[in-house]
Amino acid sequence: MSRIPVPALLVTTALALTLGACSGGSGGKGGAGDSAQEAPPVRISVNLTGTRAAPGTPVVVRAAEGQRLEQVTVTDSRGGNLAGKVAADGASWTSERPAAPGTAYSVEARVADGGSATASFGTAAADKVNKLTLAPGKNTTVGIGQPLSIVFDHPVRNKAAVERQLKVTTSNGTVGSWGWMQDWSGKDRIDWRPKEYWKSGTKVTLAADLNGIDSGSGGWFVRDYTTMFTVGRSQVVKVDLDSHRLRLLRDGQEVADVPMSAGTPGGEKASWRGKTVLMAKEGTINMRSETVGLGDAYDKMVDYSMRLTWSGMYAHAAPWNAAYFGSANKSSGCIGMSDANAKAVYDQVQVGDPFEITGSDAKGTQALNNGYGEWNLSWDEWRSRSALR
Structure with missing residues (x-):
């Protein structure tokens, strides 16, 4: 991976603001007035300098020796601020987030006696952007x-x-x-x-x-x-491949129980079992068998299509399979129902409703990444996939 080079030397940005006022009064016979009192100049240094500083690191502002930072504001070219904290001893301020690529920043630092100093820098643009x-x-x-x-x-x-x-x-x-x-x-x-x-x-x-x-x-x-x-709404769809029934439960109460026919067991046309999630309600779509590796088995316009996996498993209307509803699994992998029953289910389910598919007439458990298969992992198995564990 190419990295944006960090400047070889830390260049100190120091700006001084002279604070003080003339002291009024008249002198004696010689006429000499009191000397004007000046506060020491405010000096700060910033760890990022120039116009092509390396992004990805926090901004650190330091006060000169003997001065104590009270407030630091770092503003980007779009008007946003980098939040940060002054150290307990007042010697430095560090941003909570790193400087972003391709961004100009302005720094204003105020010290305990009321003086202030400013600085500016910019970061190099990203050589590659992720979205x-x-x-x-x-x-x-x-x-x-x-x-x-x-x-x-x-x-x-x-x-x-x-x-x-x-x-x-x-x-x-x-x-x-x-x-x-x-x-x-x-x-x-x-x-x-x-x-x-x-x-x-x-x-x-x-x-x-x-x-x-x-x-x-x-x-x-x-x-x-x-x-x-x-x-x-709290809804779960339970599909039993062995009894050939689909049930919709809302708040634990059954609101629909319809006969269906799922995938033909014993090969690639079998359905997946496990806990999946309704990914999308796609309505009427063209389903072609070659898109899921089943040759030229079918090419149909299908109504009330509810996507369950990326690999092409749906629940939908399948009136051509009516002879098998409630009695046998004879589809090409999907969960088929009559037009009326498919419409009733389609109208009530929400994207994100879990479909819990059980039974022996399956080709295995849905893969983790084939849609949303994470509910097939135990809580400990799922947490172990975090990069922070």
């Missing part, structure tokens, strides 16, 4: 199984440094943890999952304070990100 995609979307309402999920455009080698900047707050102190994985797309991904399903009504905010963080070989982050969402 990310957040889910769920801002101001959405989701089901109780929805994790926070971040997919990065470029690889993240400095996983611990990145994870430290991801701050989740909830309205009720929900316990959860981040976990790293490789997304189905092959990109680095980190999800935040509660220990248990969310409580209905929980409000969640993510502050990804990444501006100025080096992700490693994938480049620098040059902005912060935020998202917030609310947890909606």
Whole structure:
């Protein structure tokens, strides 16, 4: 990974502000007035200097010997401030966050006697920028199984440094943890999952304070990100592959129980079992078998499509399979229902609702990254995927 060179020498930026006022009064017969009193000049030094200073390190402002810092303000070219703290002895101030790439900064420092000094510097631009995609979307309402999920455009080698900047707050102190994985797309991904399903009504905010963080070989982050969402109705969809039934529970009470036919057992057409999460309600879509490695088995327009995995497992209307609803699994991997029943389920489920799929007629448990498969891990297994454990 290429790094921006750190200046070989620390250049001290010192600006003096002369404080004082003329002292009034008349002299004796010689007419000599009192000498004007001057405060000592305020001098500061900043660890970053010039216009191409290395980003990614905190800003440190120091006072000259014998002077005590009282307040320091570091402002970037967009008007934002770097928060920081003055040391107990008043000799220095350190920013809480690092300087970001490609940014000009102004420094103003005030000392205990009221004097002040200013300085300025700029950081070198990033040679490579990393970006990310957040889910769920801002101001959405989701089901109780929805994790926070971040997919990065470029690889993240400095996983611990990145994870430290991801701050989740909830309205009720929900316990959860981040976990790293490789997304189905092959990109680095980190999800935040509660220990248990969310409580209905929980409000969640993510502050990804990444501006100025080096992700490693994938480049620098040059902005912060935020998202917030609310947890909606408490719903769980239970799919039993062996009894060929789909049940929708709301607050623990059954509100729907419909016959269905899932994937044909014994091969690639079988369905996945495990706890998955409704990723999207896609409505009417074209499903083609070659996109999931099943040759030319089908090419259909499918109604009430509810995506469960990246690999192409859905719950949807499948009127062509009506002879098997409630009696046999004869689909190409999806959970099929009648038009009426699929519509009833589609209208009531929320993105983020967990689908708990059980039964022996399966080809295995859904993979962690095939959609949202983290609920198939124990709490300890999930926490072990954090870079900070």
